[in-house]
Amino acid sequence: MNNIELTVNRRTVQALVEPRTSLADFLRDERDLTGTHLGCEHGVCGACTLLLDGVPARSCITYAVACDGAEVTTIEGLDDDEIAIELRAAFSREHALQCGYCTPGMLVAARDLVKRLPDADEQAIRVGMSGNLCRCTGYVGIVNAVRSVIADRRARDIAPEPDAGRKLLGPVGSGHKTCNSSHETKKPRLAPVEQGSAVAPLVIPDFTPSTVLDQSFDVAHPPAKVFAMFDDIAAVASCLPGASLTGTPVPERVEGAIRVKIGPISANFNGAARVESDPATLSGRILGIGIDQRSRSQTQGEIRYKLLSLQDGAATRVELSIGYSLTGVLAQIGRSGLVRDLAARLVAEFAKNLDRKLSGDACASAAPVAELNGISLVFGLLRDRAARMLHRITGRGDTAS
Structure with missing residues (x-):
């Protein structure tokens, strides 16, 4: 059991909890705050969304002990909140709820969008609300309700808060005012991004990726030639969709x-x-950071590569280690299994483009590489999986002995 102290709806709470207890279970079972609903219990449906240090978070996959020192606000704590009051009225007016089970999480997520978005852009609202699922409404009323509140507040000259209180890079809730836990953690700070800016920081920092994928492919060219291509970042970029x-x-x-x-x-x-790059070992690393201004999402990525000689130096095996971390709205749609399969398809496209460039294909040098389209990659992935399943069922393709 662990002793924790946190602020719940502006009241200090001290409790003894088991390390495995989720924040949602703690609030519902120990504090009787049942407005936080449990749906999938896998962080997918968004019904359990609440505010952790002012930022929307999934309470079903957040451990209560990790919130020692944090400020927690549930839907009950937003009774007198100005934005929540306006949203509740808009949800009723636009018929944005039916059974109401998803509504607490919807209101919390929508409140964050009302604070951050500069205008009532439907596409941005749909992206921002994509992590909250509803079985009843079809989402039209929900989107209309959020749009109406944003438009009304901007018409009243209430300015947006682009970061809505976000000042730290790290898990939601890492910005604790105090931390009484015996397991003190170091909180890395992110330099604030100016409004309207989408420029990466001047220093590209080292980091520890949250996800690492290993891939490899072979090309029919000598290692020295492939290494020279990898050392030409413009050529590498031209091969990457x-x-x-x-x-x-x-x-x-x-x-x-x-x-x-x-x-x-x-x-x-x-x-x-x-x-x-290291010519002695025919290896190297590309380390980057990127910001999507529209969704306020940020990613850090690292590609490590090593070249191995094949066929007495006539061919090369390229071994890749791809690591990344993604924060913000877009992190909600990143499922590890799908990302892993899409990465395999992306590497295959990169390998094909790289081979064409190494072969001196004039068309490959002149034609721009298409953008990374997840839908086309998914369809390709589904075709491959269907073919493998058919092979297992029918046994076609087996070589007769």
């Missing part, structure tokens, strides 16, 4: 962008990277 450079690259700082589109959701990460 969705990537483009926005300045003259130097190893210490390469500025560029990568555009990603998954169905109706599109993101344009503007940022910078630094390039490191």
Whole structure:
């Protein structure tokens, strides 16, 4: 059991909790705050969303002990909140709820959007609310309600708060005013991004990726030739779907962008990277950081590569280790299994483009590489999975002995 002290709806609470107890269970079972609803209990549906240090968080996948020193606000704590009052009226007016089970989480997420968005942009609202699922309404009334509140507040000259209190890089709730836990953690600080700016910081920091994917592919070219290509960041970028450079690259700082589109959701990460290489071991690293201004999402990425000689030096195996961390709205749609499969498809596209460039394909040098389209990659992935399943069922493709 662990002793914790936190602020719940502006009241100091001290309690003894088991390490495995989720914040949602603690609030519902120990504090009788049942407005925080439990749905999937996997952090997917958004019904359990509340405010942790002023930022929306999934309480079903947040441990109560991790919130020692934090400020927690549930839907009950927003009874007198000005934005929540306006949203509740709008939800009723626009018929934005039916059974009401998802509504507490919807209101908390919508409140964050009302504070942050500069105008009532429907696409931005749909992206911002995409982490909250509803089985009843079809979302039209929900979107209309949020739009009406944002439009009304901006018409009253109530300015948006682009960061809505966000001052730290790290898990939601890491900005505790105090921390009484015996397990004190170091909280890395993120330099604030100015409004309207989408420029990465001047220094590209080292970091520990939250997800690491390992991939490899072979090309029919000598290692020295492949290494020279990897040392040319402009050539590498031209082979990567969705990537483009926005300045003259130097190893210490390469500025560029990568555009990603998954169905109706599109993101344009503007940022910078630094390039490191070791000719002695035919290895290197590309370390970057990017910001999507529209969704206020930020990503850090690292690509480590190592080249191995094949066929007595006539061919090369490229071993890649791809690590990344994603924070913000877009992190809600990143499922590890899907990301892993999409990464495999992306690496396959990169390998094909790289081979064409190494072969001196003039068309490959002249034609721009298409943007990274998640839908086309998913369909390709589904085709591959269907083919493998059919092979297992029918046994076709087995070689006769």
